[in-house]
Amino acid sequence: MGATASRQVSRSTYDNGQNEVTDADARSYQSESADSRSSATVSQIVKGKRSVIPETSPGHGGMVSSSVTMQTLARKSLIVATVMAFAVPAFAQQAEPQMKHQDTEVYAPVPPTVTPGKTDADPPSDAIILFDGKNQDEWVSAQDHTPARWIVADGTLTVSKEHGVGNIETKKTFRDYQLHIEWKIPTTITGSDQARGNSGVFLASTGPGDAGYELQVLDNYNNKTYVNGEAGSIYKQAIPLATPSRKPGEWQTYDVVWTAPRFNGDGTLETPAFVTVFFNGVVVLNHFQVEGQTLFVGKPFYKAYDRAPIKLQAHGDKSEPISFRNIWVRELTFDPTYKK
Numbered sequence: 360m361g362a363t364a365s366r367q368v369s370r371s372t373y374d375n376g377q378n379e380v381t382d383a384d385a386r387s388y389q390s391e392s393a394d395s396r397s398s399a400t401v402s403q404i405v406k407g408k409r410s411v412i413p414e415t416s417p418g419h420g421g422m423v424s425s426s427v428t429m430q431t432l433a434r435k436s437l438i439v440a441t442v443m444a445f446a447v448p449a450f451a452q453q454a455e456p457q458m459k460h461q462d463t464e465v466y467a468p469v470p471p472t473v474t475p476g477k478t479d480a481d482p483p484s485d486a487i488i489l490f491d492g493k494n495q496d497e498w499v500s501a502q503d504h505t506p507a508r509w510i511v512a513d514g515t516l517t518v519s520k521e522h523g524v525g526n527i528e529t530k531k532t533f534r535d536y537q538l539h540i541e542w543k544i545p546t547t548i549t550g551s552d553q554a555r556g557n558s559g560v561f562l563a564s565t566g567p568g569d570a571g572y573e574l575q576v577l578d579n580y581n582n583k584t585y586v587n588g589e590a591g592s593i594y595k596q597a598i599p600l601a602t603p604s605r606k607p608g609e610w611q612t613y614d615v616v617w618t619a620p621r622f623n624g625d626g627t628l629e630t631p632a633f634v635t636v637f638f639n640g641v642v643v644l645n646h647f648q649v650e651g652q653t654l655f656v657g658k659p660f661y662k663a664y665d666r667a668p669i670k671l672q673a674h675g676d677k678s679e680p681i682s683f684r685n686i687w688v689r690e691l692t693f694d695p696t697y698k699k
């Protein structure tokens with residue numbers, strides 16, 4: 360009978376969908392025998408529902424004395440219902456209500472201080488300058504690692520399409536980084552589709568030629584091509600989220616965040632690469648999970664590497680060569696992990 364009584368009270372108190380106790384509910388409960396009520400606990404009354412007031416909660420648990428009158432118990436049910444209506448959301452939001460604000464405030468590790476550039480295009484104080492308009496000393500041939508032989512003039516680095524020159528890559532190698540690079544399609548550009556201002560930024564160069572992970576460079580101002588081969592795509596993997604191309608003759612920017620893939624000791628993939636790209640200030644890749652090295656023909660694949668150069672593409676099409684300027688990179692080495 361006690362269980363019956365508690366179920367009835369429970370239903371009348373909470374199963375009406377309104378979380379309210381009506382006068383009729385209270386009267387219904389009063390018609391039950393004193394014995395059944397004497398064995399009911401307040402916690403039993405609320406059990407079977409989504410939330411239960413802990414038995415140890417002061418003022419809410421424990422046996423209801425048999426000396427309690429029917430009316431008093433009905434009134435208590437009403438009080439419990441009222442308390443629960445407010446207490447349940449409070450418990451849900453505050454898993455640890457005894458915490459102080461200091462418990463979630465962290466003072467280490469301290470991030471490095473960085474002085475930003477004069478504008479957001481200028482290198483911050485911790486940037487490695489890869490091209491500042493003066494020379495290509497930071498670059499070598501991707502084919503044989505001899506000094507780069509592209510064309511430096513008027514503060515820009517222009518692709519050489521001369522036979523045998525090919526792609527260039529940085530002398531330095533990188534893992535995770537932030538990259539800023541600017542590029543321009545010449546006003547004299549000709550061609551169409553992939554044969555119009557094609558170049559590329561390989562975010563990790565894993566070998567000669569086009570081996571690696573290519574962020575496509577192309578004139579897409581008024582030039583249709585397959586969408587996963589547009590400027591701002593991870594070539595043949597990621598369609599950019601927008602096409603914010605500027606017209607030939609205007610400088611364009613890529614700001615890239617590259618998280619390199621990690622590999623296990625046996626060469627298998629541990630975690631894939633991720634990339635975020637702003638193209639002329641517009642996000643075109645948002646933490647895209649890279650499927651592997653980019654290929655003209657075939658499916659992407661991962662091959663283990665640790666650190667890699669950044670590579671620029673001298674594409675073999677016949678359109679006029681494009682130019683680069685203001686290239687800098689920041690290695691992302693700070694580990695913000697802290698003990699909780």
Ligand code: MG
Nearest residue numbers: 557558559576
């Ligand atoms: Mg390309």
